[in-house]
Amino acid sequence: MKKMSRALVVGLVVVVALAAFNITIPAGKSAASNWKFVLTHPIILLHVITATAVLITAVVALAASIRGRDRSWMALSAAGLAFVLIAFVAGDQYVMSLHKSALNYMSFGWAGAVIMYGTGWYLGRKKERLPR
Amino acid sequence: MSITFPEGVVVRSAGTIILGAYIAVLMAALILGPLVILHGYRAWWLDAFYAVLFGAYIGGIIRRQRMAGRNAES
Numbered sequence: 210m211k212k213m214s215r216a217l218v219v220g221l222v223v224v225v226a227l228a229a230f231n232i233t234i235p236a237g238k239s240a241a242s243n244w245k246f247v248l249t250h251p252i253i254l255l256h257v258i259t260a261t262a263v264l265i266t267a268v269v270a271l272a273a274s275i276r277g278r279d280r281s282w283m284a285l286s287a288a289g290l291a292f293v294l295i296a297f298v299a300g301d302q303y304v305m306s307l308h309k310s311a312l313n314y315m316s317f318g319w320a321g322a323v324i325m326y327g328t329g330w331y332l333g334r335k336k337e338r339l340p341r
Numbered sequence: 342m343s344i345t346f347p348e349g350v351v352v353r354s355a356g357t358i359i360l361g362a363y364i365a366v367l368m369a370a371l372i373l374g375p376l377v378i379l380h381g382y383r384a385w386w387l388d389a390f391y392a393v394l395f396g397a398y399i400g401g402i403i404r405r406q407r408m409a410g411r412n413a414e415s
Binding site: 222225230313323324327 | 371372374375376378379380384386387390393397
């Protein structure tokens, strides 16, 4: 729980750091040409790759929590995955439409996921300290 | 009559202040900076996120200071 939450928080921080170079996708073009720009720009491409890795890790975290039958971790990882999915879908929408609202949803999903996995990290540390 | 200087408290507090400053710089560089660049405007959920982050930061500092004090006592 602790390790996976930590990995997800670090991954999410890397994702937002890679999007912070104020790169503007040229407006007024088709969705296909926007995607072409994204896939040829090294930093945005890295942002997409890291975000995909975060999404896969979030799915693995949910599966691990279900197998471990840890209720608090299950709730946190389910909510975290939902937020990551919101951010992921909003990212796709943003590239296609370049609407500010999609960018808002992307960051909203990101912030929610950071809070969920940050809480998971904190609770994991707390559980580790408890005497067995 | 001699006054004993609470060296332990000072050293512990200095450690907490240095660690707090380090975490604050990391948070500003890795989380707040990118978000301000991406969203140069205010939104309720951004304010809520900053509030949660600030709360966690202050809570962490208080927790660290209290734990250092408890460890010094034992």
